Amino acid sequence: MSVTAVRYFVGDQTVPALPDLDRGLAYGDGLFETVRAHQGRMHWWPAHWQRLQRGAAMLRITLPDERIVLAEATRLLDGGNVVLKLVVTRGSGGRGYSPVQACVPNWTLSTHPLPPSPAAGLSLRWCDTRLALQPALAGIKHCNRLEQVLARGEWDDPAIDEGLVCSSEGDVVSATAANVFILRQGAWSTPQVDRCGVAGVCRAWALKALPAREARLAVTDVEAADAVFLCNGVRGILPVARLGARTWQPHLQVVALQHRLAAEHPAFATEVS
Amino acid sequence: MSVTAVRYFVGDQTVPALPDLDRGLAYGDGLFETVRAHQGRMHWWPAHWQRLQRGAAMLRITLPDERIVLAEATRLLDGGNVVLKLVVTRGSGGRGYSPVQACVPNWTLSTHPLPPSPAAGLSLRWCDTRLALQPALAGIKHCNRLEQVLARGEWDDPAIDEGLVCSSEGDVVSATAANVFILRQGAWSTPQVDRCGVAGVCRAWALKALPAREARLAVTDVEAADAVFLCNGVRGILPVARLGARTWQPHLQVVALQHRLAAEHPAFATEVS
Known part of the structure; x- marks a missing residue:
């Protein structure tokens, strides 16, 4: 699989596109992970999710349900050897820096071709x-x-x-x-x-x-x-x-x-x- | 007008939503302006656009055509007393920090209610x-x-x-x-x-x-x-x-x-x- 696929979600719902007034777009108010997948499985998923949790705690961003993210990611991976990217933003929250209005995260999944192997140094x-x-x-x-x-x-x-x-x-x-x-x-x-x-x-x-x-x-x-x-x-x-x-x-x-x-x-x- | 309206563009084209793999969403790789409009006109528009140009030069982001942005903004303002927000991102550019692939900017316009007047200090x-x-x-x-x-x-x-x-x-x-x-x-x-x-x-x-x-x-x-x-x-x-x-x-x-x-x-x- 070399063609990039992208999916968008709000909380536990699939949506067709990034919702309006997303704070990731507005302020970079989000977190991301890029995960290596082998035959559709992500060996280091727990470590990636733990880092995401640390980031979410520091920024006080609500994360989506890990089981839903993992299930949707696994479906998107479709057994492939690819890179999965997950972006979680604080959600949609109008104009202004105050984070209190946004409490349902927007998140996206995308798959990307593997980078070249490091043949030489x-x-x-x-x-x-x-x-x-x-x-x-x-x-x-x-x-x-x-x-x-x-x-x-x-x-x-x-x-x-x-x-x-x-x-x-x-x-x-x-x-x-x-x-x-x-x-x-x-x-x-x-x-x-x-x-x-x-x-x-x-x-x-x-x-x-x-x-x-x-x-x-x-x-x-x-x-x-x-x-x-x-x-x-x-x-x-x-x-x-x-x-x-x-x-x-x-x-x-x-x-x-x-x-x-x-x-x-x-x-x-x-x-x- | 108090309801928020949002429009999306790629270069000089209208699009229904933010394009996939936008670098503003991925990295905050963009610039923004919030502009006060009175009866649909933005008195300080030149100063806002000049700051946007300074930012674009520092980040080496390509800006959309100012005439198109101003025309679309004016249409969206529709004569209102509102706040206009413009976000310009470097565009869509796959995974990875390198900015060279993205050269057609994605941009959004949105209108927002005026903030309250500063009655007291x-x-x-x-x-x-x-x-x-x-x-x-x-x-x-x-x-x-x-x-x-x-x-x-x-x-x-x-x-x-x-x-x-x-x-x-x-x-x-x-x-x-x-x-x-x-x-x-x-x-x-x-x-x-x-x-x-x-x-x-x-x-x-x-x-x-x-x-x-x-x-x-x-x-x-x-x-x-x-x-x-x-x-x-x-x-x-x-x-x-x-x-x-x-x-x-x-x-x-x-x-x-x-x-x-x-x-x-x-x-x-x-x-x-």
């Missing part, structure tokens, strides 16, 4: 766009993503796969659409996401699997690393081969982590040789 | 929510407004009209949906909006009319002020009577500014006694 660049420090929104996958759009818009060279982004204080945070891990002096670490950035589902898996620690990382920490990988719930573990002029050879520990992920998550089993 | 509170410092998005009226939603969600006491919000560094920035001006030692000032906040249309008018200067303002500057008012393009000049325990009597200079606005902008002529 990724080529990265540094982005000039900085991520603002906002603890009230950090860690969750909310729909205010203009910073990521600006960062991703900095390059259109297809030879560059991703960009690393720093906070306004200069700490490394993540790639535009993935978390980052580095190996230095025998220890793995990944940036904290308590002031900006997203707490990725694959990041949480890798933190335990390696194990790794959360830390404040400087640009020089990444450039001096012995190995670097990106990760997200859709693409899994992505070895980094190049960052500007810096290059890395494939690293045994990253290959081992890819194999471990392949053993645990069936969608990634076909991508490891 | 407003009662304000301080919000706990802080605005993050992001110069790349400051000043423009983009659709990433979760900070404002969080700030406005801090109270539901109808006796409180608005909340003042500070930046993460503690400077006063604005109200949740209005700019703020203060009079101290005979001089008017309003916060700079170069790191966060919105450069309001009525703010620009008041900056010239008073005149006032842009400055970094501390909480204590506001509390020690001889007069305070809020302003925005929909509600005009809004005298402040109370901020927590601090109260102000009506100030002649604020009343004079209201009368000057009433003389220049017909929508506000009916609201001044």
Whole structure:
């Protein structure tokens, strides 16, 4: 299945289109998840839903019934190997920032083709766009993503796969659409996401699997690393081969982590040789 | 006209609903304006459109043809005394932050009832929510407004009209949906909006009319002020009577500014006694 399918819902009802005055459209007042599906099943669904619940608690957004979302998603997936995207907004609520009028969420499901497998290591660049420090929104996958759009818009060279982004204080945070891990002096670490950035589902898996620690990382920490990988719930573990002029050879520990992920998550089993 | 009407467009075409995979819904990847209309005419339309153009340049969003937007807006206004809201998004562009695929904007028009006239002075509170410092998005009226939603969600006491919000560094920035001006030692000032906040249309008018200067303002500057008012393009000049325990009597200079606005902008002529 490569054609995108989109469905719209209000609470537990199907609707033909996004309702008028949706607050996601108005203010980015919503949350989203992108979930890798293999043969119609979403192995990491519980972790995605838990992150959605954390976001909904922080923003005081009412979530739809998980059973209905999962049933509709499974129907839309139709056994396919695709990416499912779920967007949940606070609902429709007139003009004005006050969230109290909107209490029945609008939500959409869409399916998208799988991204290409990471054949070789990724080529990265540094982005000039900085991520603002906002603890009230950090860690969750909310729909205010203009910073990521600006960062991703900095390059259109297809030879560059991703960009690393720093906070306004200069700490490394993540790639535009993935978390980052580095190996230095025998220890793995990944940036904290308590002031900006997203707490990725694959990041949480890798933190335990390696194990790794959360830390404040400087640009020089990444450039001096012995190995670097990106990760997200859709693409899994992505070895980094190049960052500007810096290059890395494939690293045994990253290959081992890819194999471990392949053993645990069936969608990634076909991508490891 | 009190019932909300909503229209959707793609480029220069009318469509029945928001198109699938709209980037405004996905990422808040858009801009908006709320414009006061009097007898179907929008006196400050040029200033609103200029701010939209500034935002579009910063975000590299393609705007629809202004003549078409204005013609459709005028038709929707139908001679009424209402608020017109325009949302322009980057368009529809699949999954992923890269903005290059989307180049035909989606846009919506909606009309909303006028807010109540500011009979007496407003009662304000301080919000706990802080605005993050992001110069790349400051000043423009983009659709990433979760900070404002969080700030406005801090109270539901109808006796409180608005909340003042500070930046993460503690400077006063604005109200949740209005700019703020203060009079101290005979001089008017309003916060700079170069790191966060919105450069309001009525703010620009008041900056010239008073005149006032842009400055970094501390909480204590506001509390020690001889007069305070809020302003925005929909509600005009809004005298402040109370901020927590601090109260102000009506100030002649604020009343004079209201009368000057009433003389220049017909929508506000009916609201001044």
